[in-house]
Amino acid sequence: MRFLDHVRAGEWHTVVGYLLFVALMTxxxxxxxxxxxxxxxxxxxxxxxxxxxxxxxxxxxxxxxTFVVAVVAGVTMDRRGWSTDLRTKLRLLxxxxxxxxxxxxxxxxxxxxxxxxxxxxxxxxxxxxGFPVSFSLAIDFVPVPDRGPVAAVITAATYFLANAVPIEWxxxxxxxxxxxxxxxxxxxxxxxxxxxxxxxxxxxxDLASQYRDFGTxxxxxxxxxxxxxxxxxxxxxxxxxxxxxDSLGFLRIxxxxxxxxxxxxxxxxxxxxxxxxxxxxxxxMAGVLYVNFDRNGLFLWVFAxxxxxxxxYTSDLRVGALFPALGRDAPSIVNPLFYALTVSFYxxxxxxxxxxxxxxxxxGTHSAIGVGMAGWLATFVSTAVALYLDHAAVGLLTxxxxxxxxxxxxxxxxxxxxxxxxxxxxxREDERAPDGEADPGEGEVTG
Numbered sequence: 224m225r226f227l228d229h230v231r232a233g234e235w236h237t238v239v240g241y242l243l244f245v246a247l248m249t250x251x252x253x254x255x256x257x258x259x260x261x262x263x264x265x266x267x268x269x270x271x272x273x274x275x276x277x278x279x280x281x282x283x284x285x286x287x288x289t290f291v292v293a294v295v296a297g298v299t300m301d302r303r304g305w306s307t308d309l310r311t312k313l314r315l316l317x318x319x320x321x322x323x324x325x326x327x328x329x330x331x332x333x334x335x336x337x338x339x340x341x342x343x344x345x346x347x348x349x350x351x352x353g354f355p356v357s358f359s360l361a362i363d364f365v366p367v368p369d370r371g372p373v374a375a376v377i378t379a380a381t382y383f384l385a386n387a388v389p390i391e392w393x394x395x396x397x398x399x400x401x402x403x404x405x406x407x408x409x410x411x412x413x414x415x416x417x418x419x420x421x422x423x424x425x426x427x428x429d430l431a432s433q434y435r436d437f438g439t440x441x442x443x444x445x446x447x448x449x450x451x452x453x454x455x456x457x458x459x460x461x462x463x464x465x466x467x468x469d470s471l472g473f474l475r476i477x478x479x480x481x482x483x484x485x486x487x488x489x490x491x492x493x494x495x496x497x498x499x500x501x502x503x504x505x506x507x508m509a510g511v512l513y514v515n516f517d518r519n520g521l522f523l524w525v526f527a528x529x530x531x532x533x534x535x536y537t538s539d540l541r542v543g544a545l546f547p548a549l550g551r552d553a554p555s556i557v558n559p560l561f562y563a564l565t566v567s568f569y570x571x572x573x574x575x576x577x578x579x580x581x582x583x584x585x586x587g588t589h590s591a592i593g594v595g596m597a598g599w600l601a602t603f604v605s606t607a608v609a610l611y612l613d614h615a616a617v618g619l620l621t622x623x624x625x626x627x628x629x630x631x632x633x634x635x636x637x638x639x640x641x642x643x644x645x646x647x648x649x650x651r652e653d654e655r656a657p658d659g660e661a662d663p664g665e666g667e668v669t670g
Contacts (some may be wrong), residue, residue, distance in 0.1 A: 235431035240364035262397035292351025313494025317449025360591035361578035374574035382502035438583030462597035470605035486559035505567030526634035533627035
């Protein structure tokens with residue numbers, strides 16, 4: 224890792240940039256994984272009194288609104304030059320954190336549908352501005368060779384905390400924890416964003432110029448990846464598929480007590496700790512693979528792992544249906560462990576991919592479209608599909624079979640696409656081969 228080189232060289236401003244980026248992204252992702260995805264469901268159903276269907280619809284509205292705001296924010300950042308202006312980005316992020324702090328503290332006190340809807344609207348604006356700004360900090364803080372390992376550290380830290388730290392899945396518990404965590408973070412980010420101390424001003428000066436060296440992503444060194452190109456939208460489509468498959472399956476798993484209470488909400492700390500450790504191992508594996516292999520190979524791994532994981536889940540259900548005596552036992556811990564491994568793989572890829580498909584001039588737009596479509600819009604679509612399946616009274620086994628089929632469909636489609644692309648490249652090389660030969664009339668033949 225280049226990080227160790229910077230430490231040995233005493234380049235402490237760069238080291239601070241690494242640590243600041245990891246802290247910001249870990250905190251932001253933990254907030255989304257716990258407070259937003261889980262806390263709001265509890266708020267809407269238990270405190271406001273809405274049905275699961277109504278809450279899911281509001282969550283879909285949050286995802287769609289966040290995506291729209293993010294695209295507007297990302298395009299604006301690039302066009303106005305904010306993507307390369309570190310100070311502007313830090314101050315925008317500070318403003319986002321202030322709004323989220325207030326929203327987080329106020330959430331447990333909401334008791335009406337109107338107040339819940341207003342909360343969703345304001346939160347979508349904060350989230351929509353926040354994630355293109357935060358992802359764009361990669362070009363200021365993290366050298367290209369280290370983006371895979373840094374993404375792995377962010378993923379490992381987030382999921383380890385989310386699974387190993389015992390906390391009730393309720394809006395009150397999430398709100399109290401996040402307020403306590405955000406308060407000191409708000410102070411630190413304020414000091415950095417507004418350079419309230421002279422040493423901080425010097426560090427920000429040094430960090431503000433690093434985008435010139437770190438700004439061109441791994442996949443843009445030969446030819447910059449344009450926004451309106453297959454090279455950009457193919458990864459977007461694949462990541463959309465990953466998030467869609469994950470959300471569609473997990474939405475059903477968390478609604479099934481037999482599956483969720485023996486894994487992520489297990490009263491046994493050893494079970495949650497095992498899931499947390501597997502998350503860490505999976506993230507570190509993905510970080511190493513990201514550095515050494517093409518991104519398409521990682522996408523193949525992710526879809527294959529999803530397919531295998533859902534085979535495990537559906538096999539348990541089939542065995543339980545055929546042999547009821549065996550079905551009385553708790554579901555296998557192996558299933559959520561493989562699920563955790565898969566999630567860590569694709570989350571690591573998601574953190575590193577968008578900066579590496581961008582330059583300093585396109586990071587805002589690319590991260591907004593990439594994360595917005597793959598993360599938030601995929602959540603919106605999968606929520607809508609889950610609602611349809613719920614209204615159609617689709618059983619658990621059929622639902623998970625559908626998710627498994629989608630994972631395998633993406634896997635085989637990508638494998639066939641890569642094979643055809645390689646065959647096309649070979650055919651083009653064969654067509655160009657005679658061009659290298661000299662005109663026979665000149666009496667010379669070259670091989």
